[in-house]
Amino acid sequence: MGELNVVRCDFERHADAILAIFNEAIVNSTALYDYRPRTPQSMVPWFDAKRAGNFPVIGVEDADGGLLAFASYGTFRGWPAYKYTVEHSVYVHKDHRGQGLGRRVLRELIAAARRNDVHAMIGGIDATNAGSIALHERLGFKHAGTLPQVGFKFGRWLDLAFYQLLLDTPAHPCDG
Numbered sequence: 611m612g613e614l615n616v617v618r619c620d621f622e623r624h625a626d627a628i629l630a631i632f633n634e635a636i637v638n639s640t641a642l643y644d645y646r647p648r649t650p651q652s653m654v655p656w657f658d659a660k661r662a663g664n665f666p667v668i669g670v671e672d673a674d675g676g677l678l679a680f681a682s683y684g685t686f687r688g689w690p691a692y693k694y695t696v697e698h699s700v701y702v703h704k705d706h707r708g709q710g711l712g713r714r715v716l717r718e719l720i721a722a723a724r725r726n727d728v729h730a731m732i733g734g735i736d737a738t739n740a741g742s743i744a745l746h747e748r749l750g751f752k753h754a755g756t757l758p759q760v761g762f763k764f765g766r767w768l769d770l771a772f773y774q775l776l777l778d779t780p781a782h783p784c785d786g
Contacts, residue, residue, distance in 0.1 A: 612672060612673045613672070613673040614670050614671065614672060614673075614678070614711075614714075615670070615671045615672075615673075616668065616669070616670055616714070616715075616718055617668070617669050617670070617671050618666065618667065618668060618669075619667040619668065619669040619677070619680055619682075620657070620667075621653065621654070621657040623675075624667070624669060624677055624680070625650070625653040625657065626650070626653075627676070627677035628653065628656075628667075628677065628680055628701075629648060629650060629652075629653055630703075631677070631680070631701045631702075631703055631704075632647075632648055632701065633647035633648060634703075634704050635701060636648070638704075639736075639739075640736040640738065640739065640761070640763055640764070640768055641701070641736065641739060641742070643736075643761045643763060643768065643770075645763065659684060660682060660684070663684060663685060664726065665682060665683055665684050665696070666682060666683070666719065666722040666726075667680060667681075667682040668680065668681050668682070668715050668718045668719050668722065669681075669715065670711050670714055670715055677703070678702065678703050678706045678711050679700070679701065679702040679703060679706065679711035679712060679714070679715050680700075680701055680715060681698060681699065681700040681701070681712075681715035681716050681718070681719040682698065682699060682719070683696035683697060683698035683699070683719065683723065683728075683731065684696065684697060684698075685697070686730075686732055690786070691785075694727065694728060694729035694730065694780065694783060695728070695729065695730040695731075695732060696723065696728050696730070696731055696732070697731075697732045697733070697734065698716075698719060698723075698731050698732070698733055699733070700712050700715060700716050700719070700733075700742070700745070707741070708741075712741075712742075712745050713745055713748065713749065716745065716746075716749055717749065719731075720749065720775065720777070723777060723779075724777055724778075724779050727779045727780035727781075728777060728779060729776065729777055729779060729780065729783065730774055730775070730776055730777070731751075731774065731775045731777070732754070732772055732773070732774050733746055733751065733772070733773045733774075734770050734771075734772055735770070735771050735772075735773060736761075736768055736769070736770065736771070737756055737768070737769035737770065737771040738768075738769075743771065743773070746773040746775075747773070749775070750775055751773040751774060751775045752773065752774055752775070753771060753772070753773055754772045754773060754774040755771075755772050756769050756770065756771045756772070757769065757770045757772075
């Protein structure tokens with residue numbers, strides 16, 4: 611595969627590539643419970659929310675700067691007591707799945723979460739996505755529950771499985 615580089619993704623360099631990866635997943639899989647491909651304009655608020663929340667977007671590029679995979683996290687729920695919990699996602703370009711790239715970006719994302727004093731990482735995964743479930747389990751995530759039939763796509767009901775990783779951070783959590 612050649613030289614690979616872990617990078618912090620930004621709007622200018624990566625919005626189009628992230629959009630293409632999102633849209634392929636929307637059209638061809640249940641990795642995203644969206645029906646219609648996203649527009650280029652949708653990437654502006656997506657990146658703005660990442661920047662405002664200090665949420666990393668970590669990618670893996672090939673030697674030519676092509677984005678092969680990315681991972682990020684964001685707000686889990688909007689109430690203050692959830693401030694140490696994030697919901698993350700991992701996406702790999704369709705032509706590069708099964709090569710360890712998901713593991714690589716997820717490991718980097720976990721490291722960033724520790725640096726940012728996150729305590730719990732939550733992944734919502736379609737219950738039939740065996741590859742993503744195996745990836746999460748290999749990195750220590752535990753099944754925390756499944757919500758049956760909460761999505762409907764491709765003419766069938768979808769079950770959403772939650773996988774959780776508890777980190778040893780922050781050292782001194784506090785209320786407020």
